[in-house]
Amino acid sequence: MLAQQLFNALVLGSVYALFALGFTLTFGVLRVINLLYGFYVAAGAFAALVAVQSLGLGLWAAGAFGVVTAGLVAVVCDFLVLTPLRRAKAPELSSLIVTLGGVLLMNSLMQIAFGAEVRRFPARLLSQDAIAIGPLLVAPIQLVIIATVFVLVAALFWFMERTRLGTAIRAVAERPDTAALMGVNVGLVVSGVSFLSAALSAAAGILIGLDFNAVHPYMGEPMMLRGFAIIVIGGLGDIRGALVAGLALGFLEVMTAGYLSSNLKEAVAFTALILGLWLRPNGLFGRASGKRA
Amino acid sequence: MLTVHALTRAFTGLVAVDQVSFTVAPNTIHALIGPNGAGKTTLFNMISGLLPPSDGTIAFQNADITHLPPHRRSRLGMGRTFQNLRVFGEMTVLENVLTGMHPRLGVAWPLAVLRSPAARNEETAGLAKALNLLRKVGIAEQARRPAADLAYGDQRRLEIARALASDPALLLLDEPAAGMNPTETAALGDLLLELRREGLTILLVEHDMGFVMRLSDRLTVLNFGRKIAEGGPDDIRNDPTVIEAYLGTKVARRLAAGAP
Amino acid sequence: MMTTLDDLLWSYQSLIYGLGTNAILGLSMYAVLQLGQLSLGQAAFMGIGAYTGALLTLKLGLPFPLVLAAAAAAPALAALVIGGPTMKLSGVHLAIATIGLGEVLRVAYINTDAMGGALGLSGIPEKADFSIIFGLLAVILAGFILASRSKIGRACEAIREDEDAARVMGIDVSAYKMTALVISAALAGLAGALNAHFSSFIGPNEFAFETAVSILSFAILGGVTTPFGPVLGAFVLTALPELLRPLHDFRLVFNGLIIVLVVIFLPRGILGFRIRRTGKPPPC
Numbered sequence: 001m002l003a004q005q006l007f008n009a010l011v012l013g014s015v016y017a018l019f020a021l022g023f024t025l026t027f028g029v030l031r032v033i034n035l036l037y038g039f040y041v042a043a044g045a046f047a048a049l050v051a052v053q054s055l056g057l058g059l060w061a062a063g064a065f066g067v068v069t070a071g072l073v074a075v076v077c078d079f080l081v082l083t084p085l086r087r088a089k090a091p092e093l094s095s096l097i098v099t100l101g102g103v104l105l106m107n108s109l110m111q112i113a114f115g116a117e118v119r120r121f122p123a124r125l126l127s128q129d130a131i132a133i134g135p136l137l138v139a140p141i142q143l144v145i146i147a148t149v150f151v152l153v154a155a156l157f158w159f160m161e162r163t164r165l166g167t168a169i170r171a172v173a174e175r176p177d178t179a180a181l182m183g184v185n186v187g188l189v190v191s192g193v194s195f196l197s198a199a200l201s202a203a204a205g206i207l208i209g210l211d212f213n214a215v216h217p218y219m220g221e222p223m224m225l226r227g228f229a230i231i232v233i234g235g236l237g238d239i240r241g242a243l244v245a246g247l248a249l250g251f252l253e254v255m256t257a258g259y260l261s262s263n264l265k266e267a268v269a270f271t272a273l274i275l276g277l278w279l280r281p282n283g284l285f286g287r288a289s290g291k292r293a
Numbered sequence: 294m295l296t297v298h299a300l301t302r303a304f305t306g307l308v309a310v311d312q313v314s315f316t317v318a319p320n321t322i323h324a325l326i327g328p329n330g331a332g333k334t335t336l337f338n339m340i341s342g343l344l345p346p347s348d349g350t351i352a353f354q355n356a357d358i359t360h361l362p363p364h365r366r367s368r369l370g371m372g373r374t375f376q377n378l379r380v381f382g383e384m385t386v387l388e389n390v391l392t393g394m395h396p397r398l399g400v401a402w403p404l405a406v407l408r409s410p411a412a413r414n415e416e417t418a419g420l421a422k423a424l425n426l427l428r429k430v431g432i433a434e435q436a437r438r439p440a441a442d443l444a445y446g447d448q449r450r451l452e453i454a455r456a457l458a459s460d461p462a463l464l465l466l467d468e469p470a471a472g473m474n475p476t477e478t479a480a481l482g483d484l485l486l487e488l489r490r491e492g493l494t495i496l497l498v499e500h501d502m503g504f505v506m507r508l509s510d511r512l513t514v515l516n517f518g519r520k521i522a523e524g525g526p527d528d529i530r531n532d533p534t535v536i537e538a539y540l541g542t543k544v545a546r547r548l549a550a551g552a553p
Numbered sequence: 554m555m556t557t558l559d560d561l562l563w564s565y566q567s568l569i570y571g572l573g574t575n576a577i578l579g580l581s582m583y584a585v586l587q588l589g590q591l592s593l594g595q596a597a598f599m600g601i602g603a604y605t606g607a608l609l610t611l612k613l614g615l616p617f618p619l620v621l622a623a624a625a626a627a628p629a630l631a632a633l634v635i636g637g638p639t640m641k642l643s644g645v646h647l648a649i650a651t652i653g654l655g656e657v658l659r660v661a662y663i664n665t666d667a668m669g670g671a672l673g674l675s676g677i678p679e680k681a682d683f684s685i686i687f688g689l690l691a692v693i694l695a696g697f698i699l700a701s702r703s704k705i706g707r708a709c710e711a712i713r714e715d716e717d718a719a720r721v722m723g724i725d726v727s728a729y730k731m732t733a734l735v736i737s738a739a740l741a742g743l744a745g746a747l748n749a750h751f752s753s754f755i756g757p758n759e760f761a762f763e764t765a766v767s768i769l770s771f772a773i774l775g776g777v778t779t780p781f782g783p784v785l786g787a788f789v790l791t792a793l794p795e796l797l798r799p800l801h802d803f804r805l806v807f808n809g810l811i812i813v814l815v816v817i818f819l820p821r822g823i824l825g826f827r828i829r830r831t832g833k834p835p836p837c
């Protein structure tokens with residue numbers, strides 16, 4: 001029983017970690033709390049759904065389609081909405097609000113386009129039969145989640161460390177002005193980060209859509225709140241922190257639901273957040289890049 | 294007036310200020326000099342209360358203020374300007390000075406909000422005093438302009454007027470002459486001398502050696518966070534450790550070996 | 554026919570009262586924003602006030618003025634408690650922590666039967682009326698305007714521009730921040746109770762994330778350089794969905810679009826002007 005719970009926690013935590021990763025990337029580099037981030041969860045899920053239903057694509061192809069589409073939408077949205085503010089050197093608050101307006105706009109557009117009722121991925125995409133692995137009963141989707149998250153996170157780390165764009169992104173995250181002076185194409189970096197983070201968000205959305213068998217325009221909202229908690233606990237802009245905090249939150253939620261009460265599950269994220277801010281305001285590893293001297 | 298004893302500030306991996314002790318005598322101009330990175334601004338930040346010391350004590354007017362919050366030190370009579378100009382840009386010049394006067398505006402806040410006669414009188418008196426201060430530093434004509442619109446040199450003078458608004462006993466000036474041309478620097482020097490004549494004590498950090506030597510009664514020299522010399526202008530001018538700190542060992546030796 | 558007319562008046566009355574309470578919420582946001590503090594707990598405080606007020610009326614039948622006073626005091630007390638730790642936070646951390654407060658409380662309300670659980674509290678008598686709501690708004694607004702033009706206004710602006718410089722000028726920044734938080738909480742609680750007493754129903758989901766950001770948008774839209782800003786912002790953003798009602802689903806689209814456009818093109822909000830903080834101009 002405990003082993004099963006732990007496994008479920010791993011699965012949930014992986015999705016949270018994936019989501020938080022993109023969110024913290026956006027914050028770490030672009031220095032904005034981008035409320036649109038939650039929108040890409042739904043955008044990716046719907047794009048994948050359309051790919052399956054209208055284009056007849058299989059699981060992985062549809063997933064890739066959803067992820068790329070969401071990334072491109074993000075590049076456009078972020079460009080339209082955030083670039084003018086960045087040029088005007090507006091305060092953080094303005095970015096928060098403008099993305100609020102943006103997410104209001106985009107969510108309602110999506111609702112008009114797709115309707116508010118809950119959709120489902122067709123069952124044929126993935127086997128629904130549980131597999132017995134030792135004492136555990138594992139659903140195929142859970143394996144897909146763990147594998148996907150693992151691969152994406154590894155790919156992200158490789159990208160950040162080994163490619164030019166990745167290095168450029170890290171440079172801009174540290175010191176945007178110096179990076180620009182060094183010839184880094186900041187515009188390209190910003191677009192790259194928009195794309196990457198939205199892709200991660202979309203991936204999380206597609207996985208959630210498959211796991212809970214529900215896709216609807218506002219599915220990103222509950223994730224956003226948890227995302228806030230995770231990135232603050234993990235340390236704003238800290239990738240390792242986001243991973244650890246995401247997994248930890250998944251663990252806490254599953255344990256709370258299993259052993260205390262599922263009603264309290266909702267409060268776990270924010271209680272952890274408040275405790276985290278109180279005890280370790282610079283994140284788990286003390287490397288939050290929020291404020292500089 | 295001000296005594297700093299064994300004051301130390303350590304950051305992880307760096308000791309910015311290391312066991313520095315000195316005393317500023319009342320009604321004198323005391324200068325803190327040293328190469329860049331010697332720890333002068335860190336020292337200032339500890340004295341004015343913006344940075345807690347890792348060790349050591351600070352006494353002001355015979356009271357231990359080591360752990361006193363900055364706004365209380367201001368009320369006790371410490372005024373300060375900043376190296377990197379921190380005027381309140383969106384407020385007018387006059388409002389900046391009035392803000393500096395805050396600790397001396399004693400009317401209780403409900404009366405201030407309701408604009409009672411006592412509050413209005415205090416404000417009027419405050420305005421008059423603020424204008425006088427602006428005249429003294431020479432920027433009275435700009436009283437109603439937003440502070441951010443002022444020329445650099447004028448903003449520096451505004452900072453001084455703002456610091457003077459609370460009738461301080463001790464004025465801490467962090468590089469007041471930075472970015473000023475010779476005429477402006479000379480005018481600033483005259484202003485400081487006049488302030489000393491009026492009874493003020495001044496502790497200043499400055500790189501302009503001519504300025505410092507002309508004005509100071511006493512100098513304390515820092516290098517790498519430690520005090521390496523202290524004394525009057527002539528003592529410091531000829532002190533080999535100071536010369537070495539500024540110009541490097543080779544030049545120091547050459548100067549010592551060659552002619553004075 | 555008469556029932557439709559009654560319904561019509563009733564729904565407009567709701568809108569008009571909503572303009573008033575949202576304006577008070579806007580001012581509650583202003584109280585902390587004018588110090589440059591991104592404290593977004595207004596929705597949470599509003600909830601505390603709403604529930605306090607509703608419970609006192611429903612269970613104890615206390616007279617309305619007392620209920621309002623208690624509804625302002627309860628969140629103020631809560632603010633005193635959380636004020637200490639939050640003081641150490643700034644910017645984004647503070648924003649997220651205070652939004653989180655609303656979420657935690659939401660779960661608490663859902664799980665407490667005495668507060669109606671997930672269904673909330675209904676049947677709250679309609680005790681709030683036009684003169685009470687707008688009378689309070691006028692007094693509060695006047696208070697803010699008067700304070701703005703005094704040394705308090707200068708101190709607040711100084712804190713907003715540069716906290717350390719303000720400290721060195723003798724301003725007790727911590728005291729100001731705490732006071733602003735308490736005032737913000739009291740105003741939000743007041744608005745919450747007023748709201749409860751004309752919409753006759755409150756539920757746990759009304760005082761969480763969306764509401765918090767919505768209140769923030771009142772202030773941003775209107776601008777925070779004067780107290781009139783958040784009031785105007787509240788009026789506009791409250792009336793807009795009603796005015797756009799014929800557009801059905803598109804009204805949220807427009808709502809969002811307006812917020813985006815205002816932030817990008819009118820960065821200081823609609824009312825970008827500054828209040829002069831020296832009272833009479835000096836004879837120069």
